[in-house]
Amino acid sequence: MLNKVSIDDINFKGLRTLVRCDFNVPLQDGKITDENRLVASLPTIRKLIGDGAKVILCSHLGKPKGEPKPELSLAPVAVRLSELLGQEVKFAADPEVVGPNAKAAVAAMKDGDVILLENTRYRKEETKNEDNFSKELASLADIFVNDAFGTAHRAHCSNVGVAKYVKTTAVGYLMQKEITFLGNAVNNPKRPFIAILGGSKVSSKISVINNLLDKVDTLIIGGGMAYTFMKAQGGTIGNSLCEDDYLDYANDMIKKAADKGVKMLLPVDTVIADDFSENANTKVVKAGQIPDGWQGLDIGPETCSLFADAVKNAKTVVWNGPMGVFEMKKFAKGTEEVARALADTDAVTIIGGGDSAAAVNQLGYGDKMTHISTGGGASLEFLEGKELPGIAAATDKKRHIMAAGNWKMNMTPSQAVELINTLKPLVADKSDTTDVVLCVPAIDILPAVEAAKGSCIHIGAENMYFEEKGAYTGEISPDMLTDAGAEYVIIGHSERRQYFAETDETVNKKVLKAFEHGLKPIICCGETLTQREQGITIDWIRQQVKIAFLGVTAEQAASATIAYEPIWAIGTGKVATAEQAEEVCGAIRNVIAEIYDASVAANITILYGGSVSASSAPGLFAMEDIDGGLVGGASLKPDFAKIVKFDKQ
Ligand code: AMP
Numbered sequence: 001m002l003n004k005v006s007i008d009d010i011n012f013k014g015l016r017t018l019v020r021c022d023f024n025v026p027l028q029d030g031k032i033t034d035e036n037r038l039v040a041s042l043p044t045i046r047k048l049i050g051d052g053a054k055v056i057l058c059s060h061l062g063k064p065k066g067e068p069k070p071e072l073s074l075a076p077v078a079v080r081l082s083e084l085l086g087q088e089v090k091f092a093a094d095p096e097v098v099g100p101n102a103k104a105a106v107a108a109m110k111d112g113d114v115i116l117l118e119n120t121r122y123r124k125e126e127t128k129n130e131d132n133f134s135k136e137l138a139s140l141a142d143i144f145v146n147d148a149f150g151t152a153h154r155a156h157c158s159n160v161g162v163a164k165y166v167k168t169t170a171v172g173y174l175m176q177k178e179i180t181f182l183g184n185a186v187n188n189p190k191r192p193f194i195a196i197l198g199g200s201k202v203s204s205k206i207s208v209i210n211n212l213l214d215k216v217d218t219l220i221i222g223g224g225m226a227y228t229f230m231k232a233q234g235g236t237i238g239n240s241l242c243e244d245d246y247l248d249y250a251n252d253m254i255k256k257a258a259d260k261g262v263k264m265l266l267p268v269d270t271v272i273a274d275d276f277s278e279n280a281n282t283k284v285v286k287a288g289q290i291p292d293g294w295q296g297l298d299i300g301p302e303t304c305s306l307f308a309d310a311v312k313n314a315k316t317v318v319w320n321g322p323m324g325v326f327e328m329k330k331f332a333k334g335t336e337e338v339a340r341a342l343a344d345t346d347a348v349t350i351i352g353g354g355d356s357a358a359a360v361n362q363l364g365y366g367d368k369m370t371h372i373s374t375g376g377g378a379s380l381e382f383l384e385g386k387e388l389p390g391i392a393a394a395t396d397k398k399r400h401i402m403a404a405g406n407w408k409m410n411m412t413p414s415q416a417v418e419l420i421n422t423l424k425p426l427v428a429d430k431s432d433t434t435d436v437v438l439c440v441p442a443i444d445i446l447p448a449v450e451a452a453k454g455s456c457i458h459i460g461a462e463n464m465y466f467e468e469k470g471a472y473t474g475e476i477s478p479d480m481l482t483d484a485g486a487e488y489v490i491i492g493h494s495e496r497r498q499y500f501a502e503t504d505e506t507v508n509k510k511v512l513k514a515f516e517h518g519l520k521p522i523i524c525c526g527e528t529l530t531q532r533e534q535g536i537t538i539d540w541i542r543q544q545v546k547i548a549f550l551g552v553t554a555e556q557a558a559s560a561t562i563a564y565e566p567i568w569a570i571g572t573g574k575v576a577t578a579e580q581a582e583e584v585c586g587a588i589r590n591v592i593a594e595i596y597d598a599s600v601a602a603n604i605t606i607l608y609g610g611s612v613s614a615s616s617a618p619g620l621f622a623m624e625d626i627d628g629g630l631v632g633g634a635s636l637k638p639d640f641a642k643i644v645k646f647d648k649q
Helices: 036-051 075-085 100-107 131-139 157-164 173-187 203-213 226-232 244-260 301-312 333-344 355-362 376-383 389-395 413-430 442-452 478-484 494-499 504-516 529-533 537-548 554-558 578-595 598-603 617-621 640-644
Strands: 016-020 054-058 089-092 114-117 143-146 168-171 193-197 218-221 263-265 269-273 282-286 295-299 316-320 348-351 401-406 434-440 457-461 488-491 520-525 561-564 605-609 628-631
Touching (some): 016 036, 016 157, 036 075, 075 089, 075 114, 089 100, 100 114, 143 157, 157 389, 168 173, 168 389, 173 316, 173 348, 173 389, 193 203, 203 218, 203 244, 203 376, 218 301, 269 301, 295 301, 295 333, 301 333, 333 348, 401 488, 401 561, 401 605, 413 442, 413 457, 413 640, 434 442, 442 478, 488 504, 520 537, 537 578, 554 598, 561 578, 578 605, 578 617, 617 628
Parallel strands (some): 016 054, 016 143, 089 114, 218 263, 316 348, 401 434, 457 488, 488 520, 520 561, 561 605
Antiparallel strands (some): 269 282, 269 295
C-alpha cells in the first residue's frame, strides 16, 4: 500500500492502526485535571473506528524515566477516553508496553475495537529512539498514524523510529491542523503579519527571533527577555532578568530588523517590583529607567496600548510567551491585555502552546482564537523554521520496495562474483528503502552469498524441490539452500511451468516447504496472451494465487512476495502498461484480503515482472499496488542498480 499523508486518503478497514497520540495530561491523585488533549484526539480516533480499523493508541505520560511508575500509568486515560468515545477503550496493562499482554490484546481485536498501550516512556529505549522498541511497536501494526504534535519536535521510538518499520504512515487530523495553521501563518501569511514573543529568556528564542525577522512585518518583544534588549540599548534595568551573553545578539537583531524594514516593538514602560513576590511594592516606570533594587515583572499600560494597537491592524498574529510573570495576579495584566487584543482582532490568531495557550484558555478567550497549538516546544521549533522529526517521519517516508533479479540460466560462478562486486557500491545507499535480492543459479549461490557479505544484497534461488531429500536426481532441497545462505526462492516461474511441468499444486507444495524452512518465497503467477485476449486474466490469476496459498498461515502470507509476470511479456520485450500491471496486482491484493484480511493484504509484497528495465521500472513501480519488480535480463548488468534506486513516495 502506498504511503499516504492524510488519513482521509486511506480506508482503514481491518487494518491494525497504531496511533501516536498526545495523552500527556496533568493528573492529580489519579484524576485527569485537564482533558483538552484527550478531546483533541477524538476526531482521528472516530474516523478510524468509523472505517472499521483496529485502533491501537499509544502515548507517553510525564517522565517515568524508562521504568514502570504506577502513578504515571495511562490507565485513567483509557477510562476517560471510553466515556468520551462512548465505546470501550481497552487498556493493555503491560509493564513492557509491547509485552505479552499487549500482544494478546492486539491479537484479540475485532474491527472497530480500540485499545490503549501503556506509557511508552516506561521503556528506556523510547527517548533514545532505539530500533528494538521501534520494531516492537511496529510489529503490532500495519499502518502508523502520528497525531501527537506536542512531541513532534522529539525523535522518539513511538513517533519517529516506528515509522521506519511500517509500510504506511500518515498524520492524523490534529497534526494536520497544526501543520496547516502554523505552516500557513509562517510561510504564507496574510499581511500585515505580526509575531509577539515573550517569556523569560532570549537564549531560548534566538532561532525563533532570527527566523521570524525574515517573515514578519512587525516583531513585538515583551516578557522577561525584553530587559536584555533594553540593557543592550543602554538602558538601566535594575535586578530584572537579563542574559548578558546575549546583549550583542539583541543589538544584532535590532539592526537586522531595521535592515529588513521590519518594525520591532519593545516595551516603552514597565511594571517594576521591589521583590519577586505577590506582596511586593510596585510602580510603573519608563523602559530602561529601572532603579537599583527593582525588577521589571510586566509590561506597563502604555506598552499594553502600543501592542494592542499594532494587533488591531494585523491580518495574521502569532503569539508565543507571556508578557510578564503572569502566574502572579499582580503581574498578569500585560499578558491579559495582549490576550484580549488578540481576542478582539479580526486577524488570524495563532497561539503557540505552553504558557500563552494556558493564559488564553484561563481567560476564557480560547474559542476567540483561530488556532491554539497543542505543542509548546513543537510550535516554537516550527516557528524557528525547523523540520520537526515527528512530522518528517510520518510524511516524508519513502515506501519500501523490492528489486529482485532473476538471472535465469545465465552467469557462471565467477561472473556472478564479478557482477555482485560491481553492484555492491552502486546500491549501498538503498538498504533502508529497498530489498535488493538476486536470485541466482543454484551453483552460484555459495560464491554469491560470500561476495554479497556486508552489503545490502540478499541472495535467493531460482527454484527448489518440495521434498526434504532422497532420490530426486538433479533437484535442490530447501536445506541445501538455507545451508548455502540463500534467503529467498522463486517458485512457479512461468518458465518452470512451461518447460518443467510445474503445476499450481507443485507450486503450493514448494511454497509450504519454503516457509517451513524459513525461506522467503517469491511466488510467480501470470497469464498467457490467449488468456488475456479471452478476458480471463483476473480469474486465472485468482485461481493461481488461491492454490499457491493453500495451507499458508496469515503470518506466513504477510511476509510472502507474489510476482505477477504476464507470460506474454517475459523475454519478449513487451511490457505490460503500468495500468495493466496495476489492475492485476490490485486484484492479487484483493484475493489475499479475501483469503486472509486487510492486514495481510497490506503487508504482502507484490512485484511486477516481465521485461522490466531501468526505463520502464519508474512508471510501473509508482503504481499503488506494485511494490517493486522481478527483473530478468536487466538484472544481469550493473544497470540493475538504476532499478534498485527508484524512490517510491
Ligand atoms: P518561557 O518558558 O521562556 O516561555 O517563559 C515563561 C516564563 O517567563 C513564565 O513562567 C513567566 O513567569 C516568566 N516571565 C515572564 N516575564 C518575566 C519577567 N519580566 N521576569 C521574570 N520572569 C518572567
